Each structure stands twice: as structure tokens, then as C-alpha cells.
Amino acid sequence: MRKLLLLFVLAVGFVTYSQAEEKRPEISRYTMAYSGGEGYRVWITRFGPKENQEVLLLINGIDHKLDGRVIRAKMVPSAGDGGAKVTATVDGQQYDLLSIERTKAVLRVTGAPWSSELCYDKSLVEDRPPQHLLTDYLEGMQSKK
Numbered sequence: 001m002r003k004l005l006l007l008f009v010l011a012v013g014f015v016t017y018s019q020a021e022e023k024r025p026e027i028s029r030y031t032m033a034y035s036g037g038e039g040y041r042v043w044i045t046r047f048g049p050k051e052n053q054e055v056l057l058l059i060n061g062i063d064h065k066l067d068g069r070v071i072r073a074k075m076v077p078s079a080g081d082g083g084a085k086v087t088a089t090v091d092g093q094q095y096d097l098l099s100i101e102r103t104k105a106v107l108r109v110t111g112a113p114w115s116s117e118l119c120y121d122k123s124l125v126e127d128r129p130p131q132h133l134l135t136d137y138l139e140g141m142q143s144k145k
Contacts, residue, residue, distance in 0.1 A: 027056070027134050033124035034105045036116040042098060042107060044086070045130040047072060047137075056133045057086060057097060064112055066090060066097075070137040073097060 028046035035041045039061040047054045057073045059066055073088035078099075086098040095110040108115040 024134060024138070027130045029130065031125050031128055031130050031133065033121050033128065034107075034118035035121040035124055036107065036118040038116050040107055040116050040118060041121070041124060042105065042118060043124065043128040043133060044098075045133050047134075053077075055086065056130075056137050057088070058128060058133060058136070059097070059107070059109070062107075062109065062112065064109055066095070066109060070133055070140055071097070072137065075100075 025048055027048075031043050031045045033041070033043050041060045043058045044055050047056045053075050055073050055075050057071045058069070059071075060068055069090075071088050071090055073086050075084045075086050077084050078101075081101065083099065083101040085096065086100065088095050088097060093110075097107070097109055099106045099108065103120045105118045105120075106115055107118055
């Protein structure tokens, strides 16, 4: 009887765990990464359906309250040039964060006294797979509750 009860508890736990894993939001299979000479590093991946134009963004190496936080942001395509601008509302404040143009990006965080040109950095891509960015984002959301 105890074995049957133990099997039942394990089965219920496995089903609950499987259902929790299934509820993770859709993300891209790929991460884009950029770095700059000042040590700035940026990782970005699509978040949710493509038509929502949302991304998860992580900026490291800046002296700013957004450093090290995975941020849910909006990617707004630029008219005609194939580029995009990334903006976000964090803690009630609107930020312009990044402008992307083909293989380079410009890091311009609203309120910061600097900007920096970044280049695509393939070596950083493997440091932060999309699933890791999503997990960090979801854990950050949980800690705010």
C-alpha cells in the first residue's frame, strides 16, 4: 500500500512539473549578442509570438540599475533600413536601450551620460542561450512578488 501511495505521489508530482514546464512563454531558438570595447555586453532574444515584437534583453558591464537584469522590452523596427530600436518600461520608467543595425548596435540607455557602439559577438552567443535568459527573467519576476 505504501509503495502504491508513493508511486501516486511521484506521478502527481511529475505531471505537475511537466505542466509547469509547458507553460513557459515562447522564445526564439537563438540569441544575438553584442559587445563593445568598454566591456559592455548585450544579449537579446525574441520573447513571445513574433508579431508582438517583444524581446528579452540583458545588459552587463554598465554602471546603471539595469545592469545584470533581464528586461522584457519592445523592438520597434526602423523605417526602411532593416534596423530596430529597443525600448522598455522598467520600474515605471521608460528607457531607450539599444539601436540595432545589421551587425552592430548602439547602446544608449536613457539617463546614462554615455553611449557605446557594439559589434555582433558570436563568442558571447553561447554564454546565454535563450532558455537561460528566459529562466533568469522568470526568476526575476518571481522575486518581485
